[in-house]
Amino acid sequence: MYIDPHVHMVSRTTDDYERMALAGCVAITEPAFWAGYDRSSPKGFFDYFSILTDTEPKRAAQYGIAHHTWLCINPKEAEDPVFAREVIDLIPDFLDRPNVLGIGEIGLNKNSRNELEILEAHLQLAADRDQMVLVHTPHLEDKRKGTRLIMDAIANFGRLDAGRVLIDHVEEHTVREVLDRGFWAGMTLYPDTKCTPQRAADIFEMHGTERLWINSAGDWGPSDPLAVPKCREEMRRRGHLEATIRKVSFDNPLKFLSQTGRFKTEVTPTR
Amino acid sequence: MESETPLPLDRNQVVDRYFLEHRAKVIDVAAFLDRVDRASGGDDDDFRLRSLRAAIGILLDGESDRAQRVLDLLSDPSEVPIDRAPMKGATGAWDGFEGDQEGNAG
Numbered sequence A: 001m002y003i004d005p006h007v008h009m010v011s012r013t014t015d016d017y018e019r020m021a022l023a024g025c026v027a028i029t030e031p032a033f034w035a036g037y038d039r040s041s042p043k044g045f046f047d048y049f050s051i052l053t054d055t056e057p058k059r060a061a062q063y064g065i066a067h068h069t070w071l072c073i074n075p076k077e078a079e080d081p082v083f084a085r086e087v088i089d090l091i092p093d094f095l096d097r098p099n100v101l102g103i104g105e106i107g108l109n110k111n112s113r114n115e116l117e118i119l120e121a122h123l124q125l126a127a128d129r130d131q132m133v134l135v136h137t138p139h140l141e142d143k144r145k146g147t148r149l150i151m152d153a154i155a156n157f158g159r160l161d162a163g164r165v166l167i168d169h170v171e172e173h174t175v176r177e178v179l180d181r182g183f184w185a186g187m188t189l190y191p192d193t194k195c196t197p198q199r200a201a202d203i204f205e206m207h208g209t210e211r212l213w214i215n216s217a218g219d220w221g222p223s224d225p226l227a228v229p230k231c232r233e234e235m236r237r238r239g240h241l242e243a244t245i246r247k248v249s250f251d252n253p254l255k256f257l258s259q260t261g262r263f264k265t266e267v268t269p270t271r
Numbered sequence B: 001m002e003s004e005t006p007l008p009l010d011r012n013q014v015v016d017r018y019f020l021e022h023r024a025k026v027i028d029v030a031a032f033l034d035r036v037d038r039a040s041g042g043d044d045d046d047f048r049l050r051s052l053r054a055a056i057g058i059l060l061d062g063e064s065d066r067a068q069r070v071l072d073l074l075s076d077p078s079e080v081p082i083d084r085a086p087m088k089g090a091t092g093a094w095d096g097f098e099g100d101q102e103g104n105a106g
Helices: A012-023 A042-061 A079-090 A113-128 A140-157 A173-178 A195-206 A228-239 A244-262 B010-036 B049-061 B066-073
Strands: A002-004 A027-031 A064-070 A100-107 A132-136 A166-167 A185-187 A212-215
Touching: A002 A185, A002 A228, A002 A244, A012 A027, A012 A042, A012 A113, A027 A042, A027 A100, A027 A132, A027 B049, A042 A079, A064 B010, A079 A113, A100 A244, A113 A132, A113 A140, A113 A185, A132 A140, A140 A166, A140 B066, A173 A185, A173 A195, A195 A212, A195 A228, A212 A244, A228 A244, B010 B049
Parallel strands: A002 A027, A027 A064, A064 A100, A100 A132, A132 A166, A166 A185, A185 A212
Antiparallel strands: none
């Protein structure tokens, strides 16, 4: 039994829901993200938020998977602040829907001033509505700088408890700083551009298992919706205790996400 | 600081389990560099290649935390936001890296 706390099922087939259920997935959270193209109007986001709060929960429930979501405009579409603020204005009307856990995945992409401005607008919304936050950190060469800028922005903002913020996509060069500053941290298991299951297991061995989880971030690019069970198996093959494996793939996400008051690990299969 | 979840394998077990996988990866890197050499035309001073050669140097220096130090080497070291995002994607290495083709860090 496991939780995948970051996966973009809108980009995956229903077969993937079935395979995840067969592998033991009982609950997921799906942050709003960049669809691979820029939406032409804020109305595109209204439709997207409707999919995340209505269509996907039904699709997941067919296989007994509890579906949850986080809402935002992703930093890849934040370079136009006027457009981004129009999208942010849509979010409050969705926050009371039962599967919405908070604001995410917000953050930075290329570490630009406009991205930072829109990150701060999201932080304001989260604080005003007492929402938890899921943070995307930049890719590859931009990650270390962006992770620090994001943590500084949250600290400077001052109205959000670090224990209610998860900084995602950490790797060896960012994980320690994120944990030392009191945030939760997520490791994304990607074949090429983030952590492999083997490296994630290494990081647990080097940095412990407190406030740290794993996710697949399965989406429309090279990714694997079964990456979490594959990391569990990697840890099992190394001889780690079942309690340790359960902690990083079930207990830790459950502990963090339960702070929302809306997270559940059971749903009646509808299929 | 001792880890609460140490690696349960001894060194022989680690090598037995992972050697073939990483032998293949090293040969892939070698073949990639050969492929670059065989290719004609194009930029012969690509910052990504200079960064990769410097990263290989880290693998051989005998010090610990190699993965972290390779990631640090490939990272943008600046600290202030840029004025405007020039693109959405990332290249995998910092385009200001000044190391040379022999793998020396700048």
